Amino acid sequence: MPDSKILIIDDEWESAIVKAVQRRLQDEGWQTIIVQPQSQWLVGDEFEDATIYAIEDERPDGVLLDVRLGEHRDDQFKGLEILRQIVEHYPTLPVLMFTQYAQGPARDTAVRGALRWNAPVDFIDKLASPEEVVLRLRRLMGSSPELIPIGAHLLVDVGAETVSARRERDAVLAPVTDIHGMKFEIFRELAAAWYRSPGELVPFSRLERYSEGEEARASLRVRIREIKISIGRALGVQLGANDLIVNVRDRGYRLAPPQM
Amino acid sequence: MSWSLPRAWVHPVGPGGVSRLLGMVVLALGAAGLVLAPFVGEAMFTRIWGIEPLTYVGAALVILGLAVTTLSYFVSELLRSRRQAADEETRFAERWTQVTQQYFDLFNHDLGRPLRRILGKEREIREQLQAMGAEVPPSVRELLDEIEEQTPSFRLMMSNMQVLIELETPITGKNLHAVEPVEVVRRIVDRYSLVAADASKQIVWWSEPTDFGIVYSDSSAIEHIVTNLVDNTVRYAESFAEIGLTRDENNFHIRVWDDGPGIAARYLPYLFDRGWTPEVARHEERTTSGLGLFIAHTLAKRYGGDLTVESITDPDPDHHTCFTVTLPLHTRPGRSSGEPVA
Incomplete structure (x- = not known):
């Protein structure tokens, strides 16, 4: 879907891997918005507030969300908390969890939690190619566009x-x-x-x-x-x-x- | 100050309680016999035997009652301690799995960090080369492709380690849920399409029926099984690999086919052994861990299915290898057998 708006929430937004993905999303014709907390403290809670604010403000068509947001122990699975909030308040908003925890207990915890089997939520490995990220987002946002x-x-x-x-x-x-x-x-x-x-x-x-x-x-x-x-x-x-x-x-x- | 009767007296029926109750009844009878013997025995038995047999009967019953009571106590104690040990073992196994998985998660995340940096830089180099508009020498392109091609192998290696931890755990349940097998296959093809294209190989997939629907299974297990098969297939295919998805009344089947040189019949019985690779048979340096097919086979069996292989070797013009994984459709509780979730 050209002209779609994608929100990117990742504490390493300046990293080459995120930049490569962002470029590929833009090549697809999608507008990308990087969520950056207002405060200089890049801790999970700041990302949580900034994400909810950005969703309200920007009304994106899809979200690319990291699981670990910040280096503090409590922030290890902060992305899952944000995911729960998104699922609760914006149940139709497609979310692609872009994380090193694409498999295993973290994913299982999230799946067992608030997610319905058909919730527009998916997990993808951070090592996935930008092409894979685009394909997965395409399917989450609707596999048969106009x-x-x-x-x-x-x-x-x-x-x-x-x-x-x-x-x-x-x-x-x-x-x-x-x-x-x-x-x-x-x-x-x-x-x-x-x-x-x-x-x-x-x-x-x-x-x-x-x-x-x-x-x-x-x-x-x-x-x-x-x-x-x-x-x-x-x-x-x-x-x-x-x-x-x-x-x-x-x-x-x-x-x-x-x-x- | 409060007091209470021994628990076994209050609740005599329970594990070992029946025999304990019986023992106590016999004990009471024995004691009654001993007390009554001088009166009843004299009146009833003196003339018959000249002794008081009820005394002996009472004594025997007392001994028997004591034996039964003691035995039942020890047996129930033994059973209880065994049960306790088993519970302890289960708790320990659960804790072990949890801790190992947590360590593995951290290890996976931290090991992935330098790899993400390398990968990011490689993608940046590509971007810059493209921006410069210069003709990239094929050798440079090959080097960059090589970095990109190693990534799916690394991802698979990490997920295989994770599954191995699960498989080694004494207590693992089946995590059945609604799964769209078509989407699982799509993801795997997404991952391997670029690698296949770089190696000038084509990878396609199809499902019959095209509206395949949903099955009740474990998406993670299906993904592990099929990823291992596809990784193998892309590695050994000559130019073409195909994944086909079909279903019948009770099962669904995923067929992974490649036009590679095939596997000699003498190796087929060892294919699913842990650590076996073709290099092992040829005494060569191993290029893979030999865990993939073992994991795929073990997982398929664990979920009530099977993994089979059929191969025709070169120089037969029809040389190929075809792995078929069959998994039950399962039904939700309350549904009749064979009725899929879809």
Whole structure:
């Protein structure tokens, strides 16, 4: 979801690891806000107050929250206390716990506590790649957004049921005119799966719902070929068998953003 | 000043209480026999036997009663002390696990600190190289990739240590809850996609049905099992790895397949042994701990499932290795068997 606002609460906000994540979130088109306590004392309670204030003030779409906030013994699991408050007061706000305690007793304590199984809360290791953080946040904030950007050259608008593309030399996206109806549904399914998890394959059984006639598989193959021709033309490139929509071991298709 | 009857008198029925009560009844009968013997015995038995047999019967009963009472006391004491020792042992094990886990958490956090710094700097170098717009020599890129690639292995190593502590604990319960297996697999693929891509390998996953739903299981255990399998698969795959998720009436299955050179049939029986790696068999330097498959297999069994392997070796053109983990769907209390939570 472009233009989303993400709150980052980490006592090591100047560290290279947090900066790398922040840059990747910004690359995704998200606005990042680092929560810094007003006081010079970087202890857990200060972070707690600053976080609640920032949520009220900024109304973020997601929160990236560390567990250990400060070096004091009492602050070792301060993030879990803040999490409990967020869950209580803002139950629909997605929270990604960004912590070295992504597994084990700390996580279990939190899960056994106030969290419902479907609460929009997840844990991720601090050593996770920025890419993983983005993917996890995408899913927490809603895995099927209205706009799905596929690289810099393709955009799927789910609401308007259009696919837009731009050539390397062009500055703006233009609608790909002949992808609509069932062809759009097929491409939307593939784009949504890719957005959730780039390795996700959509089995034939799911895509064949958008095919007609007795030979559903053959009909699907034809539609996929037509989609690739249309998008290839709009991008000004010829898309081969392993470009954009790839047949994986005759089990299903997956999206592979065009390398341009 | 207050006094009270011995607890065993007041509450004679309890552990060992029945025999104690019986002993006391026999003791009372014996004592009554002794007291009554001179009167009743004379009148009833003098002419028959010329002695007072009730005296002997009473004495025998007294001895028997004393024996039963004493025995029941000692038996119940013995049982109680054994129970106490077992409780003590359980408390100690719980405390041991708690303390070990706490130490491990601190160790994990502190060991992760320098690693996070290294990783952060590596990402910063990439950023700066990109900002400079200069062509990065492939050798430099490879060095940076190497740092990034070691991270999932480190993360797995730490989580394996954590699971090992749990497995070594004498008392571990199953932590069953609602789990979305599709999300567990997604996370693992997220983690390994970059590593696979850097090694020019492709990793894909699918689920059938696509709306897989929820099962009642342990997400942490599933994650440990599948992460170990995927880590192996990405390491040994030639160019392609696939994770498939299916379910039937009672179980769900996660199949981890790779197009690697395969595992020789003679090694398969040892694959899930603790510490076994292919290098052990070849007397070479070990590159892995050999704990991953052991942990995966042990966890699958602990949760009432199984982990199996099937492999075809090179030079067969269809060479591959396929691990299949099968876990029960489980039902919530009150649901009929086979009815999934979804």
